[in-house]
Amino acid sequence: MTSEILLTTTVGSFGKPEYLQKARNQFGRGKLSREELTKLERQATEEWIRRQEEVGLDILVDGEMYRGDMVAYFADLLEGYREGGLVRSYGNRYYHKPIIAGRIRRPKPMTVEWFEYAQSLTDKPVKGMLTGPYTMLDWSFNEAYRTRRDAALALAEVIRQEAEDLERAGAKYIQIDEPAIHARPEEIDIAIEAMGIVTQHLKAKTISHICYGDFAAIYPQVLKLPVDQLDLAMSNYQYRWLELFDRDPFTKELAIGIVDVHKHELESVDEAAEGIRKGLKYVRADRLYPHPDCGLKTRTVEETVDKCRVVVEAAKKVRAELAKVPA
């Protein structure tokens, strides 16, 4: 019974090993073929599946070895998009911010082969990982659609197609990330409407990750987002979002961030376990999923493994405590 509670997972991305970073650079300069790059991406994916199994995580991810950026990856594969120039995200980090330049269309599935490959490597469930329509819109320039709503709904349609293909391929968990959902709180209804299109026919468990922004500005409206589980960065915010649940009870499953992904220092198991206990005040153990706050692609392999191990050990500790409590 206790193993079915506090299932541990991660948000999605892991760091790329050095050989893959080099290969991506070589591919970008035309010095490596697509086939050779894909081979190395598959190798890195397998390594991450093995690491997740070894650490003892319950619900796995493919680690996104084949993606550079969570929006640009999809934009590159969708018709209607063109690549934009470099824009600074922070400090000395830049990304190609994509441009919606025409009618959005999905010529073919974008993540299904990667899901199938990752799932074939393990008996544990692997999540299908998508970027939500509102975030796709908000993190793109829009030159083609008259309104932001029009663009979000067009994106929702192609993401729906992808999500349904993932489900047909066997995905039991489909995560549709919306980290930009609080960018403009007055547009929360657009995000909800768009997500409704994506998840309308899905039977898989649906999840949406939200991070970095003013979650309070969209709470409790965000409870109307048509997904089963919200996946929230909490540790980085000293769990202050939980206080919102005192006023308006949280009604979904909660994936709770219990280690900070943007600092090198490793949290103790006790600290992380305390985060889980905080979450348990609001969400039952069978509906609470401990994990790191956000994707781990900015951390080294060692840091990532250590942070995931802390999550797993913290969950074990709290499971043991719960097992001792008489029913």
Place this chain on the structure above:
Amino acid sequence: MKTTVIGAFPKISDDQGGQELRRALHRFDRGEIDASALDQVFDTVTRSAIAELEGAGIDVINDAQIRWDDLFAQFARSWEGVSRGPLERFYDNNTYFRQPVIERAISTGGRTLVRDFEFARTAAKTQLKAAVCGPLSFATLTAEDRAYKSLEERTFAVADALAAEIRGLGAAGATLVDVEDPAVAARPDLIALARAAYERLAKAGVPLAIQPYFFPADKVIEALATFPVAQVGIDLCSRDTKALSALGVLRTRTVVLGVVDARNTRLETEAEVATIIEAAAKVVGADRVWAAPTAGLEYLPHDVASRKLAVLVKGARAAMGVPA
């Protein structure tokens, strides 16, 4: 009527020749160059950005904020009592900043930006303005405050520190200072507090331009008319707004109209820009209208930023009846 820019200009461009700063920062991080070599690159890129702004025909430029990591970085690095805290998304941009952490009472000698302003003056041929962050934005986006008991106390402490910086810039020759303060439009509920903070900034005795970009000014435009500033920036095109029809309340100020969207690549036409400027000029008078991008052009790729500058200047000249 003049053209101007607000905030930061792109620090790099997509072509190999435009990536000098990016490479230098990587080399600095790896310990391959020292701080003085990095400083030289900052200066070179600043000089180049100033030349580009001038070459585009902008009448009143800034130093392009090439050294600024984010709106608060320069101040949080320099001020005593403040450190740089967690990363957070900067309003509705997929751009991040480090939230200030106030550890103890803030103090500053008021010379944080003086060296950079003096350097930019040596590089600039046209009128140069300075810029500081806004007190309300700094105070409301602070992650942690261990020194002040309330938002009001914090805002006033930040305003006093910024007033010292403005005084320092004035002594260095600045005749106009932009105060970039998105929170003023984002938080209409705090407009009275913001106004009181600007009273403190005004004591520095240097003409100020409040730049409350990113958000529609509709709810605060009347209040902005009472701020002790020479200029008021109004973003007219990045979101739905009726501010154009309300500009009449700003008749006693110079209005810095945001007429090209600094956050979307869609390029405005010369006619679109001219139409907005002409409409505004009818309300407040042509001599009280400046035209600008809606915010810092750093939210755009460099090549698009350059095209936005060009259409801004062409549209402004068309509005004035000056041949392009």
